[in-house]
Amino acid sequence: MPRLHTLSLSVFTTLTLLCASCATSQEQVLTTEAAIASPELKETATADRLLDFWDESFRLFGTSSGDGSVADGLEARKLTNYTTDIVTAYPTDKRVGDFSLAYVPTRAGLPDEFGFVASLWGENWALTEDMTLALWVKPNNVAQAQAWKLTLMDASGIDAMSTIEVAPDEWNEISVALTDLEVEAGFDWSSVQSLSFSADLPEGSKVLLDGIRFFDDERLIGVTDKPLSQRRAEAARTRDIRIALAFLQQAASIQGDGSGQLSPNEAQAFPAVTAFAKMMMDEDLETANAILIRQLEDSSVNDVWNLARTPLFARFYFMFSNRNGRYPGRMSEEAEALLLETLWDRTAAKNDIALTRQSTWWMEGSENHDLNMKASNLVVSRIFMNEPAYKDRILPNYGFAGAYHYGHAGYYGPGIDFATRKGGGRAALSDGVEYTATDHYEAWVEYFKRYFRERGERGFFLEYASPGYSKHSMGFVDLVHEFAGDPELEDLVSKFVTVFWADWAQTSIMGIRGGPKTRHHRSVGGTRDKQTADLISFHLGGPGNAGTWWYWNMIGDFELPDVIWKMALDRESMGSFTYTSRGIGEEENRWPRPLGTERAMIVDTESRLLKRTLVTPHYTLGTQMDHPAAVHSHLSVTGRWHGMTTAESRDARLVAVGLPKTATDTVGRRSAEFDTEIMMQTVQTGRTLILQQFRRWYAAHPTWFPSDGSRYDKEIGLWFGNDWDQRIEQNGWVFVRKGQAVAATRPVTWDEAFEREKNTGGEGNQRFFNKPYDDPKVKLLEPAYTWNETGTIMKLVDRYAVIIVETANLDDYGSLNEFMADVLDNALELHKTVVPGFHVMVYTGSGLDAEEIVFNAAAPDVPTIGGEPVNYADDHLFDSPFMQSEYKSGLVELNHSGHELVLDFQQ
Numbered sequence: 001m002p003r004l005h006t007l008s009l010s011v012f013t014t015l016t017l018l019c020a021s022c023a024t025s026q027e028q029v030l031t032t033e034a035a036i037a038s039p040e041l042k043e044t045a046t047a048d049r050l051l052d053f054w055d056e057s058f059r060l061f062g063t064s065s066g067d068g069s070v071a072d073g074l075e076a077r078k079l080t081n082y083t084t085d086i087v088t089a090y091p092t093d094k095r096v097g098d099f100s101l102a103y104v105p106t107r108a109g110l111p112d113e114f115g116f117v118a119s120l121w122g123e124n125w126a127l128t129e130d131m132t133l134a135l136w137v138k139p140n141n142v143a144q145a146q147a148w149k150l151t152l153m154d155a156s157g158i159d160a161m162s163t164i165e166v167a168p169d170e171w172n173e174i175s176v177a178l179t180d181l182e183v184e185a186g187f188d189w190s191s192v193q194s195l196s197f198s199a200d201l202p203e204g205s206k207v208l209l210d211g212i213r214f215f216d217d218e219r220l221i222g223v224t225d226k227p228l229s230q231r232r233a234e235a236a237r238t239r240d241i242r243i244a245l246a247f248l249q250q251a252a253s254i255q256g257d258g259s260g261q262l263s264p265n266e267a268q269a270f271p272a273v274t275a276f277a278k279m280m281m282d283e284d285l286e287t288a289n290a291i292l293i294r295q296l297e298d299s300s301v302n303d304v305w306n307l308a309r310t311p312l313f314a315r316f317y318f319m320f321s322n323r324n325g326r327y328p329g330r331m332s333e334e335a336e337a338l339l340l341e342t343l344w345d346r347t348a349a350k351n352d353i354a355l356t357r358q359s360t361w362w363m364e365g366s367e368n369h370d371l372n373m374k375a376s377n378l379v380v381s382r383i384f385m386n387e388p389a390y391k392d393r394i395l396p397n398y399g400f401a402g403a404y405h406y407g408h409a410g411y412y413g414p415g416i417d418f419a420t421r422k423g424g425g426r427a428a429l430s431d432g433v434e435y436t437a438t439d440h441y442e443a444w445v446e447y448f449k450r451y452f453r454e455r456g457e458r459g460f461f462l463e464y465a466s467p468g469y470s471k472h473s474m475g476f477v478d479l480v481h482e483f484a485g486d487p488e489l490e491d492l493v494s495k496f497v498t499v500f501w502a503d504w505a506q507t508s509i510m511g512i513r514g515g516p517k518t519r520h521h522r523s524v525g526g527t528r529d530k531q532t533a534d535l536i537s538f539h540l541g542g543p544g545n546a547g548t549w550w551y552w553n554m555i556g557d558f559e560l561p562d563v564i565w566k567m568a569l570d571r572e573s574m575g576s577f578t579y580t581s582r583g584i585g586e587e588e589n590r591w592p593r594p595l596g597t598e599r600a601m602i603v604d605t606e607s608r609l610l611k612r613t614l615v616t617p618h619y620t621l622g623t624q625m626d627h628p629a630a631v632h633s634h635l636s637v638t639g640r641w642h643g644m645t646t647a648e649s650r651d652a653r654l655v656a657v658g659l660p661k662t663a664t665d666t667v668g669r670r671s672a673e674f675d676t677e678i679m680m681q682t683v684q685t686g687r688t689l690i691l692q693q694f695r696r697w698y699a700a701h702p703t704w705f706p707s708d709g710s711r712y713d714k715e716i717g718l719w720f721g722n723d724w725d726q727r728i729e730q731n732g733w734v735f736v737r738k739g740q741a742v743a744a745t746r747p748v749t750w751d752e753a754f755e756r757e758k759n760t761g762g763e764g765n766q767r768f769f770n771k772p773y774d775d776p777k778v779k780l781l782e783p784a785y786t787w788n789e790t791g792t793i794m795k796l797v798d799r800y801a802v803i804i805v806e807t808a809n810l811d812d813y814g815s816l817n818e819f820m821a822d823v824l825d826n827a828l829e830l831h832k833t834v835v836p837g838f839h840v841m842v843y844t845g846s847g848l849d850a851e852e853i854v855f856n857a858a859a860p861d862v863p864t865i866g867g868e869p870v871n872y873a874d875d876h877l878f879d880s881p882f883m884q885s886e887y888k889s890g891l892v893e894l895n896h897s898g899h900e901l902v903l904d905f906q907q
Contacts, residue, residue: 062115352400352401586603
C-alpha cells in the first residue's frame with residue numbers, strides 16, 4: 001500500500017521558523033540541510049550516459065557584475081514560472097546529451113561573469129583537488145582567441161582560479177586539472193558552490209556550453225549534463241526542500257489576521273489551497289482554519305461539479321484530520337466537523353451507488369468532470385465508513401443515472417416532481433436497497449479496478465493531451481492512487497500513471513508535447529504546453545508548484561521508474577521513430593440512447609481513432625486519423641490539434657487552425673484571431689502529413705447537450721508563428737527552417753479560372769469537364785493562400801483545400817535549398833471526379849521510401865498509402881520502439897537502453 005510522502009521534520013521546522021520572512025535565512029538553512037543530507041555520488045566516469053534536463057540547466061545558469069556572484073537572483077530561478085532569454089537550450093549544435101546551452105551576453109547587459117551554481121536547493125559540489133574539470137565551449141561571433149578566467153567559489157565565498165584558452169567559432173574541448181588552480185587560503189573543496197567564467201565578450205556574441213562535469217577515476221559529478229544515477233539521487237535528496245519551498249510560497253500568498261476575510265485579489269487565488277499550504281507548513285494555523293471554515297460555509301450544491309473543491313476537501317481530511325490525518329492537530333475541531341458535514345452534502349448530491357454498475361466508458365458531462373465525481377465518491381465513502389457519526393448513514397441509491405445537480409435542462413418524464421428531482425436522467429436503475437458508506441466504498445473500489453484495467457487494455461484519455469484537462473484528470477487519478485485504501489487498486493493506478501508518463505514522453509521534446517491533441521482549446525501551444533510538463537518536471541528534480549491544479553503532485557509517493565526518466569531526458573539516443581496508438585472517444589451510436597445517459601458520453605467501443613506521431617530529436621509531426629464513418633462523442637471533436645512542433649521554439653510550429661467568422665463564439669466570448677475548433681480529415685505516413693477540413697463528419701451528442709454548429713464549414717489557416725530562422729516561398733510552397741528542423745507546406749486546390757477558360761464542346765458544365773477526351777487532371781493554383789497582417793498565419797483561399805506538410809531534419813540534407821529541391825519535384829496531381837471543383841489528390845512525398853498517397857478531397861473516404869487503405873483498427877494499443885502493447889491484451893512493455901518494465905493490467 002502506498003504511503004503518504006513524509007516530509008522531514010527538520011526541513012519543516014527549520015524552514016517554518018527561519019524562512020517565512022527571510023529569503024537570506026532560507027538560503028542558509030537550505031545549505032545546512034543539504035550538507036547534512038548529501039552523500040558523495042559514487043559513479044564511474046563512463047558508466048552512464050550524461051543527460052540534460054530541459055527545466056534545470058537554464059535555472060542553474062546565472063550572471064553577475066561587480067561584487068555579485070552567479071548565485072544572485074537564485075530565489076527567482078526556483079519559481080515554477082521562471083523564464084529567461086539570456087540562456088536557452090540549443091539542440092541544433094551540441095556535443096553531449098540532447099542540447100547545449102546558448103548564452104547571449106547582450107541580453108544580460110554584457111555582465112562581467114557568467115556560470116553555474118551547484119544546485120538550486122542549497123547543495124554544493126563535494127570535490128577533491130585530484131579531480132578534473134571538463135567542458136565543451138564554443139564562442140560564436142568573437143573575433144579572436146581569448147583567455148578566460150575560470151573561478152570556483154566555495155560556500156564561504158573563497159575562490160580557486162585558473163585561466164583557459166578558448167578559440168572562436170569552434171567547439172573547444174577543455175580539461176582543467178583542479179590541482180593546477182590557484183587556491184585562496186581556506187578554500188573548501190568539499191563545499192564548492194559555483195563555477196563561473198569571465199571573458200570579454202562583444203555585443204552580438206553567443207557562447208555555447210555543454211558537457212560540463214567534474215570527474216576522477218571513481219566519481220563523476222555533472223554540472224550541465226548528469227548521469228541518471230546523479231539526477232535520481234539529487235531529486236530524492238532535495239524532494240522535501242522543493243515541496244516545502246513550494247508550500248511556503250503558496251502559504252505566504254495570504255497573510256490573514258485569523259478572521260478568514262479576504263481581499264478580492266486573495267479570493268481569486270482559490271484561498272482554500274493557501275489554507276492547505278499553511279497546514280502543510282504548520283504555520284499561521286488560526287488563519288488557515290478560518291479560511292477553510294469560510295470556504296466550507298460557501299460550499300453549496302450549486303458548485304458540486306467544481307473541479308477543485310471536493311478533492312481538496314478530501315485531501316484536507318486525509319492529511320490533517322485529528323482522527324485519521326497524516327498530520328493531526330493542525331485542523332481545528334470546528335473546521336473538521338464542518339469539513340465532514342460539507343463533504344457529506346457534496347457527495348450525497350451525486351454519490352449514487354447505481355453508477356458503479358454502469359460501464360466505465362459512460363462519462364457524465366465530460367471526462368474530467370466524470371472522473372472528478374467518481375474518484376471523490378470513492379475516497380469520501382472511505383472517509384465516512386471510518387467516522388462513527390456517519391458510518392451508518394444511508395447514501396444515495398437514486399438510480400436515475402446521469403449527472404446529478406448538473407442543472408435542470410431537459411424533460412424528466414411524466415409525474416416527476418421538479419422540486420425534489422435534482423438532476424439525473426430518466427433511468428430507473430435503483431434496486432431499492434439502502435446502502436451505507438462501506439457499501440459505496442466497496443462498490444467504487446471494484447468500479448475503479450475495472451476502470452484502470454480497461455484503460456490499460458484500450459487506452460486513454462478522450463481529452464487526449466489537453467494542456468488544461470490532463471492536469472485536472474491526473475489530479476483525480478492521484479486522489480485514487482493515494483487515498484483509495486485498497487492495495488490492489490493502488491497498484492493498478494500506479495501502473496496507469498506510469499503508462500500515462502510513458503505516453504507523454506513518447507511525443508515530447510524539451511518538455512514540449514507534440515502529437516495529436518483533443519480539447520486543446522483556443523491556442524496552438526506556447527506557454528500552455530508547460531501545464532502538464534510541470535507535473536513531471538517536479539518528479540525529475542524541478543521546482544514544486546503548490547497552486548490549485550498542481551499541489552497534489554507533491555504530497556504522494558509516486559516515483560518515476562528509470563525507463564521513464566530515460567524516455568523523458570535521453571531523447572538523442574531514441575533517434576527518429578514513429579509512435580502509433582489507438583484512441584478512445586468513438587460513440588456507441590445507440591438509438592435511442594439508453595435512459596440515464598441524457599448528459600453522458602457512451603464510448604464503450606473499439607474506437608477507430610488512430611494517433612500517429614513522427615518523433616525526431618529536432619521536431620515532431622503528428623495527427624489523429626479518424627475513420628470517415630466514426631461516430632464522434634460531443635467532446636472528441638473539440639480543440640483538435642494537428643501539426644508540427646520544433647525542439648527549439650514554442651513559436652515556430654505548423655498547426656492547422658480555424659479562422660472565426662463572427663466577433664463572438666457560441667458561449668459569448670470574444671473570438672480570437674484563430675482557434676482549434678476544427679475537424680480535419682488527415683493521413684500521415686513518415687515525414688508527410690496531409691490535412692483537409694472534413695466535408696462531412698458526425699457526432700452523437702447526449703440528449704440534453706447541444707450540437708454546436710460553429711465547427712462546420714470554417715475558414716481554415718495554418719499557424720506558423722514568428723520564430724523561424726528561414727522562410728522562403730516558391731511555386732505555391734512555403735519552406736521554413738528552425739535549427740535543424742525543416743518543413744514545406746502547400747495548400748492544394750484547382751486553378752478554377754484557368755480551367756473554366758477551357759471549352760472542348762458540350763453544354764452547361766459539360767463544356768468544361770468530364771468528357772472522355774478531357775484532361776483527367778486540373779491545374780494547381782499557385783499560390784493558394786494569403787497571409788494575415790503579422791505573417792504568422794497562412795490563410796487558405798479555399799476552405800476545403802488540401803494542406804500538405806512535408807518535414808525533415810537537416811541531417812538528411814546539406815541545406816534548406818537541397819530540401820526545397822527535393823520537395824519541388826515530388827509528384828502532385830489533382831484528378832477530376834464528376835462535379836467541377838471536387839478532386840482526388842495523388843501525392844508522393846520526399847525520400848527514397850516515400851509511398852504514393854491517394855487522398856479523396858471530394859468526399860469522406862479512406863486514404864491509401866502505397867495502395868493500402870489506412871487501418872484505423874491497428875492491432876497495437878501502443879506501438880513504438882520504446883512502448884509496445886497489443887490492443888486489449890492488458891500488457892504494456894516499456895524499454896529504453898537496457899531499462900525494461902512490463903505493466904500488467906490483465907483481469
